Amino acid sequence: MEWSIGNSGPRYVASFSDNDGILKLSKLVSNDVEKSISNISISRDEQPRRVLVELDGVISLAHVVRSGDQWWIHFQGRIHVVSMHEPGSKDTSSSEGSLSAPMPGTILDVLVKPGQRVRQGQTLLVMEAMKMEHRIQAPKAGEVTAIHFQTGERVDMGQNLVEIS
Amino acid sequence: MFPDWMNGAPSPFDSVLVANRGEIAVRILRAAKESGLRGVAVYSNPDKDSFHVEIADEAIHLPGDNLSETYLNMGAIISAAKQSGTQAIHPGYGFLSERADFAQAVLDADLVWIGPSPEAIETMGDKISARRRMIESNIPIIPGEELAIEYGDNPLGVLASSAARVGYPLLVKASAGGGGKGMRAVHEPKMLRTEYEAAAREASAAFGDGTVYVERLLTGSRHVEIQVLCDKHGNSIHLNERDCSLQRRHQKVIEEAPSPAVTTEIRDAMGLAAIRAAQAVNYDGVGTVEFLLTPKGDFFFLEMNTRLQVEHPVTELITGVDLVQKQFEVAAGLPLEISQSDIGITGHSIEARIYAEDVSKGFLPAIGKLAMWRPPSTPGVRMDSGFREGDEVTVDFDPMLAKLIVHAPTRSAALRRLDSALSEFIVLGVTTNVGFLREVSRSKAFSEGLVTTDFLDNISLDEFLEPKIDDSILVSISAASNRLRIDRHSSNTNSDVIDEYSGHSDDPFKTLTRSFP
Numbered sequence: 001m002e003w004s005i006g007n008s009g010p011r012y013v014a015s016f017s018d019n020d021g022i023l024k025l026s027k028l029v030s031n032d033v034e035k036s037i038s039n040i041s042i043s044r045d046e047q048p049r050r051v052l053v054e055l056d057g058v059i060s061l062a063h064v065v066r067s068g069d070q071w072w073i074h075f076q077g078r079i080h081v082v083s084m085h086e087p088g089s090k091d092t093s094s095s096e097g098s099l100s101a102p103m104p105g106t107i108l109d110v111l112v113k114p115g116q117r118v119r120q121g122q123t124l125l126v127m128e129a130m131k132m133e134h135r136i137q138a139p140k141a142g143e144v145t146a147i148h149f150q151t152g153e154r155v156d157m158g159q160n161l162v163e164i165s
Numbered sequence: 166m167f168p169d170w171m172n173g174a175p176s177p178f179d180s181v182l183v184a185n186r187g188e189i190a191v192r193i194l195r196a197a198k199e200s201g202l203r204g205v206a207v208y209s210n211p212d213k214d215s216f217h218v219e220i221a222d223e224a225i226h227l228p229g230d231n232l233s234e235t236y237l238n239m240g241a242i243i244s245a246a247k248q249s250g251t252q253a254i255h256p257g258y259g260f261l262s263e264r265a266d267f268a269q270a271v272l273d274a275d276l277v278w279i280g281p282s283p284e285a286i287e288t289m290g291d292k293i294s295a296r297r298r299m300i301e302s303n304i305p306i307i308p309g310e311e312l313a314i315e316y317g318d319n320p321l322g323v324l325a326s327s328a329a330r331v332g333y334p335l336l337v338k339a340s341a342g343g344g345g346k347g348m349r350a351v352h353e354p355k356m357l358r359t360e361y362e363a364a365a366r367e368a369s370a371a372f373g374d375g376t377v378y379v380e381r382l383l384t385g386s387r388h389v390e391i392q393v394l395c396d397k398h399g400n401s402i403h404l405n406e407r408d409c410s411l412q413r414r415h416q417k418v419i420e421e422a423p424s425p426a427v428t429t430e431i432r433d434a435m436g437l438a439a440i441r442a443a444q445a446v447n448y449d450g451v452g453t454v455e456f457l458l459t460p461k462g463d464f465f466f467l468e469m470n471t472r473l474q475v476e477h478p479v480t481e482l483i484t485g486v487d488l489v490q491k492q493f494e495v496a497a498g499l500p501l502e503i504s505q506s507d508i509g510i511t512g513h514s515i516e517a518r519i520y521a522e523d524v525s526k527g528f529l530p531a532i533g534k535l536a537m538w539r540p541p542s543t544p545g546v547r548m549d550s551g552f553r554e555g556d557e558v559t560v561d562f563d564p565m566l567a568k569l570i571v572h573a574p575t576r577s578a579a580l581r582r583l584d585s586a587l588s589e590f591i592v593l594g595v596t597t598n599v600g601f602l603r604e605v606s607r608s609k610a611f612s613e614g615l616v617t618t619d620f621l622d623n624i625s626l627d628e629f630l631e632p633k634i635d636d637s638i639l640v641s642i643s644a645a646s647n648r649l650r651i652d653r654h655s656s657n658t659n660s661d662v663i664d665e666y667s668g669h670s671d672d673p674f675k676t677l678t679r680s681f682p
Contacts (some may be wrong), residue, residue, distance in 0.1 A: 012637075014644040037637040038641070053642060063539075063593065065537045072594055079599060108366065
């Protein structure tokens with residue numbers, strides 16, 4: 001398996017030495033480059049959804065939950081999400097140049113036309129979700145090549161709204 | 166059977182229907198149970214298994230797919246009360262809580278309305294009429310123009326000339342607005358049209374009324390509000406202030422009481438003004454008079470909320486007064502048994518609103534299943550929530566999951582307690598603002614009590630990034646958990662739970678679980 005912090009960022013492959021159920025990190029590789037690693041060992045805790053983490057000789061608990069392809073971690077007072085990927089798979093997040101609906105909702109207004117040049121940060125669409133308006137803004141400058149929805153239409157989370165070249 | 170405390174009440178009731186959902190429905194249903202009242206919930210399809218339904222003595226289904234058929238359906242809610250033999254209705258906040266026509270319909274149905282009179286709601290609910298009433302009562306208001314622009318009129322001429330007189334920066338506000346909805350700041354004339362249209366559209370979507378007015382935007386001010394409590398016999402007191410200056414786009418994020426900016430002199434003056442405002446509309450029950458406090462110590466009336474507020478717990482913790490119980494007593498017609506001199510301030514209380522939202526994506530609401538939900542449970546920490554572990558957070562409702570409220574002897578102790586409680590709050594499976602709340606509450610500006618209402622809107626959010634942790638630690642924990650099949654382990658929770666109570670073979674407490682005939 002390959003691992004990344006959050007949804008994006010570099011992919012890692014981790015190797016462990018297994019000493020009677022205590023997994024000690026032995027190697028961490030990202031893009032064929034070996035990374036420096038923390039002195040860390042992980043083992044099962046008696047309670048479900050909890051692991052023992054020994055970091056530089058200090059043992060503490062981490063609460064962990066798997067949800068789909070993500071591991072959610074509560075460790076040292078902070079919450080983190082780590083994504084799991086099939087080796088060699090492409091990022092599942094939206095492809096370069098397209099803008100997907102961040103949540104289900106209704107398109108309130110379309111402010112651009114196909115062929116129009118837009119600057120970075122320009123508002124392209126206004127959508128309503130959870131009774132609040134959200135402005136969908138251009139992540140980069142470019143030309144609008146396609147708009148997939150009209151005012152008043154409902155969109156599901158992750159649907160592509162606009163393409164920018 | 167009326168509870169004992171209701172002896173002698175002119176309008177006694179033995180049961181209360183809560184026309185709401187989520188944490189506030191839970192809060193009120195619990196208060197009802199504690200006060201010996203039968204608590205009745207209503208719920209729509211997405212809420213059929215929710216927490217407020219679970220804790221109610223009886224729950225009545227409101228059929229339909231959208232809010233206007235369910236939580237906003239006055240007829241269906243009154244029928245639910247009649248059908249279940251419930252004698253009083255508590256509206257909570259939001260939904261129908263500030264609808265004078267609903268209050269009137271409840272009274273017309275011979276039910277007890279837990280809230281102020283329809284006339285008070287009507288006058289204060291319309292921001293324009295509220296401003297006029299405050300002017301009559303000599304209460305300072307924000308410079309502005311109460312010009313009513315109805316949605317659909319061609320507004321720009323009237324709007325632009327009014328805006329020019331009021332001056333920029335200004336606020337375009339929905340007359341029927343609240344909670345930051347239908348309110349937009351305009352910093353320069355060329356944005357007037359866009360922001361007006363957004364405000365009017367949001368207001369007509371949220372409140373069914375797109376009427377707006379224009380008000381001077383007082384930058385660098387604090388939002389300070391006074392909790393008032395009035396009975397039906399002419400007694401009115403205030404329960405000190407709450408400071409809700411930490412806002413994002415006019416939505417409150419963290420609230421506290423007392424305010425770090427309010428002196429005894431300001432508190433007394435503001436308290437008196439709030440009582441005058443309440444008396445100007447013959448108010449009864451609990452209500453909140455909101456003010457803007459300028460750096461010079463002047464204050465201006467913003468609006469009055471004629472209902473229980475989201476942030477009411479901080480007042481409860483510093484005064485020891487249970488505001489929901491007081492609402493029950495006042496609605497039953499009982500006189501206040503406390504006077505102004507009984508109200509003190511004990512310690513300091515801070516509330517942080519836990520939202521399902523992704524701060525890194527512009528505070529976008531987040532959804533998902535609360536795979537793990539373990540609120541902190543330590544002395545001085547109160548949690549008001551409508552969610553349990555395993556509940557789904559959906560797009561159907563407001564993304565506020567819970568309120569974490571701390572109480573400590575001093576403000577700095579309360580800040581430490583908040584930080585510690587947030588760090589112990591385990592919420593996995595749904596993205597929340599917990600980490601952001603920690604960073605904001607630890608910021609220099611907030612910890613020194615210097616935050617004004619524009620603080621979060623004028624600062625780069627990079628200031629509140631959570632501290633980085635080495636990638637190799639997080640990758641190790643996930644990869645090892647995956648290899649140890651920690652997720653499989655969790656699908657087997659039944660046997661784990663039994664094990665937790667019956668003890669393993671070496672457990673010295675094992676005999677405690679033996680059963681008796």
